[in-house]
Amino acid sequence: MIKTSLIILSTVVFLTGCMQQADEPRIPVRAPAEIINTAPSEVWQTIDNQNVLRIELETGYVYVELNAQLAPHHTKNIKLLAQEKFYEGLNVYRFVEGFVAQGGDPTGSKMPVKAQKRINAELSHKTDKKLAITALDGSDGYAIRTGFLNGFAVGQNYGGTKTWMTHCTGTFAMARGNEINSGGTEFYITLSPQRYLDRNITVFGRVLEGMQHVQQLQRTPVEGKPYNPIKRVDILSDVATQDQSVFEYLQTNSAEFEELVAARTNRPEPWFKFTPNYVDVCAITVPTRRKS
Structure with a gap:
């Protein structure tokens, strides 16, 4: 009976502490739009067009920005696929509302010339020492630690020696069958967070611009009309004479980004009357813009 009373008392104390934490006065922080709009040019990182797919x-x-650091082999392979025009004549053949849009060759019969049809999975990036990230406070149901690394949302193990990209909206990943190394050509883009897929599939990029064009794809085939054809896939640097697009993102190890995280953790706008003192890694979109 005494043990039960102690457990109940401990629970009450814990819950009271949580309530007090949530009800504590807010630390003054600027609104996200102000943080982004006033961030100086030196905290904006230019993205290398050699690692951008169009x-x-x-x-x-x-x-799409490819993550050559966490998934170098997938990055190299899809760049080869782009250069040999593998995706021309193929289509985005699978669209699941609120889940993914998947493209490539649904028959599996088309063979690459120089690229690999199948490639070993890169579910996480292993390092001998802890890989520094901009970590978020608070617990996460899918990873010991979450945060951001060079503009990408990531998860980590306890020691920080395994790092992987998380399935947030606009994630670019490689589809596969039941066999872990069966992927290689079929890519998908997530339409909403799908964190339960983390570390089950190789994630190797994020959409920089154009999610609205993914969302506008046909949901089902229409008779007499091509179903979501892929016209071209190019490395952006290879089409520089036709497309001068250059993108940059707010450095995720900057003081401005840390302030943005604080503003997302406890919303400063007067409309919000309660804030949970928590933010999920997928609830923070890394500010990305065209470089002027």
């Missing part, structure tokens, strides 16, 4: 759909262009 996917041309009937609905418009989708620009």
